[in-house]
Amino acid sequence: MQDNPEPYETGMAMMEVLDQAVAQADMDLGDTPALTVWDLIRQPAAMKSLFELAGILYQSGLFKGLQDAKQSVAKIIAGLELGIPPVQALTNIDIIEGQITPSAASIAALVNRSGKYRYKVRTLEDDICIIDFFSKEFDGKMVHLGESKFTMQDALRAKLSNKGVWKQYPRNMLWARAMTNGVRWMCPDVFSGKVYTPEELGKDDKPRRLRKENKVSKDPLEEVFGPADS
Numbered sequence: 001m002q003d004n005p006e007p008y009e010t011g012m013a014m015m016e017v018l019d020q021a022v023a024q025a026d027m028d029l030g031d032t033p034a035l036t037v038w039d040l041i042r043q044p045a046a047m048k049s050l051f052e053l054a055g056i057l058y059q060s061g062l063f064k065g066l067q068d069a070k071q072s073v074a075k076i077i078a079g080l081e082l083g084i085p086p087v088q089a090l091t092n093i094d095i096i097e098g099q100i101t102p103s104a105a106s107i108a109a110l111v112n113r114s115g116k117y118r119y120k121v122r123t124l125e126d127d128i129c130i131i132d133f134f135s136k137e138f139d140g141k142m143v144h145l146g147e148s149k150f151t152m153q154d155a156l157r158a159k160l161s162n163k164g165v166w167k168q169y170p171r172n173m174l175w176a177r178a179m180t181n182g183v184r185w186m187c188p189d190v191f192s193g194k195v196y197t198p199e200e201l202g203k204d205d206k207p208r209r210l211r212k213e214n215k216v217s218k219d220p221l222e223e224v225f226g227p228a229d230s
Contacts, residue, residue, distance in 0.1 A: 148182030
């Protein structure tokens, strides 16, 4: 057996351990697809694999905004608790001032994946977006909960319309605001509380670029916990 397995084999082994932990959490929690930090604590092998995976992904330099491997761990755990896989979590989740901020697309996907809620875009134009939200009742019927509407007049009042991203992608931004408002109003239990997009908390939405490889320890666990005592 090789002392230093190939990165692909190492990564696959880590993901297998995490998948097993998710499956165990599903059995323990019923229909809940998320894996919480408490599930990881109960399964040390899964926790170790998560730290190793977080360190490797941080070292790759592919994910903008990560200051260290500890932030990589935090984003991955936040994603697992929402049912978002590690790489998607690092790409689509920011943590701003203590708030977990998934992208609007991730929020929409989690609503439809919840099994309880659905949404349908009724209107999407350069000056207005209307999204209808529905809930599945015990008899399986979908009940209309209400609509979430966001217009350019709303954006003007909120002093958003002059921002570059609003001028370039007005429909995208209207859709994102209508989506997050609707989730907060009509299905907040999907996120167990408030949910915001990075743009709502003032993060500049610039295209993501690849970073140079981060210069860190060869041992991913050492990057998270620091060097072992000699």
